[in-house]
Amino acid sequence: MRSVFLLTVRQLSGRWRLAIMAILAALPVIGTLNLLMDNDAVSVGEFESIVLSGMLSGSIIPLVVLAIAAAAFGNEVEDRTLANLTTSPLPRWRIALPKLLATLAIALPFIAVSAFVTAHAAFLSDTRATLAVTLGAAAAVAMYAALFVWLGLVSAQAIGIGLLYIVLWEGLFSNYVEGVRLLSIRAYAIALMHGMDERRFASVDHLNVWVAAGMALLVIGGSLFLSVRRLRAMDVP
């Protein structure tokens, strides 16, 4: 597993990719500082809705994770090096799991720092609030990563499909269509943040924290299972 993990970390650590991720991860921090410096300061509820829900959980996290996760398998399929791994005697889960872990190893630090600094600044160093936002964001990273790693394995258009999913499903439908919230990673992340600090998103209807935790595990486990199944059945180029 270590070899696949280290290989994937090196594959995903391109300078340009890391630079773009750093810029994206800085946006919620910049947005928060901008709001704090504004004389007509927004309410806590508005801040949570605009920055934590819309910007961080609904846009920045999925975009950063998509840029990395889709390439975890996608690049190997595209440049035809995946056969180096699939012609090894490793059980397929020992290929899929380190790919996911490598994605997390790259994406998580960017998002964790971004979420931590954003919450720390916005909630005036409130430790509980900061931890709730950071851990909720980390859970969102894990869910999006598992989903997009699988997507990179099943489609050569993973980036395009992922962008459509982020804009339409997480950005549009989960905001305005009631039932979609049950199938939205952003909604799970918000419910988890609320579960760890009930003052957060207090005015929003959200899922029960245990349902959200269960769904998060289902998304991660289910996507990993589908990746393993795909590796076993696919024609490797």
Add this chain to the structure above:
Amino acid sequence: MSAPSNAVIRVDGVSRWFGSVVAVSDVTFDVMPGITGLLGPNGAGKTTLLRMMTGLASTSTGTVTMFGEPVRDNPPLYRRIGVMSEHETVYGFMKGREFVTMMARLRGVASLEDAVDRAIGLVDLADAQHRSMETYSRGMRQRMRLAATLVHEPELLILDEPLNGADPRQRVHFKRLLLTLAEKGMTIVISSHILEEVEQLADTVLLIVNGKLAASGGFRAIRAALNQRPYHVRVVCDSPRKLAASIVALESVDAVRIDPDGALVVLSRNVVDLQVELPRLAQAGSISLRKVEPLDDSLESVFGYLVDN
């Protein structure tokens, strides 16, 4: 078809199609110990067949077994086989030695450093092992990929067009290495679209044309069939009518025609005889030969002949 007990690979009624395109059609053969050459023109279906033989692609119908086990979705089998695909892509950010070491780790090699040293030594790339693979020539990449394929000492080696990009010196080294490995008991399957390449290496040849197994067996039998086929030979000279009159009398010549550009086109069933007689006749008639070229010596025409017959 019953498999001989020592068959290493058994391909049984295998077909593969992509939509309405049939890439491989009802192919059955056994691969025995030694070197087997998979020969066919580009686009004949060799790579598709090799991918099914190595478990990288599924069959539409039929089965492939290796050492008596199904090859598809059977990762433990890869401990016993080494696969080198035709794609030359490598991890450009890795040094040659790093690549071979990683492949050894993935294959669970015990004495890692020794195995890596041995494999890199086999392909004669010890001097370049600490260089980034991005800086390698095409031939060097192929050799380092072969080292990575050999690092776990497989019993069976499957190579898809391994000599692509190799220069003449590398080709000689490559062929010598494969022959040595075969002598040591390794079963090797090698695909190529170059007749001579396979002839120098393989004990047994499988000819694939249009996705079908056109012929199989020892190289001599196949070569004999090739020598009996009719050849068209184009001859440019200063007196085509005079030469045509002499040539048509030869027993080995079936027909002669003169093209509008003045060139002779000779149809012969015994090209060896023609090679001897043509200069003799030209010399006897004081005719100056400017060009003698086979018109249908491409591999495709050879395969076409074998399929038709």
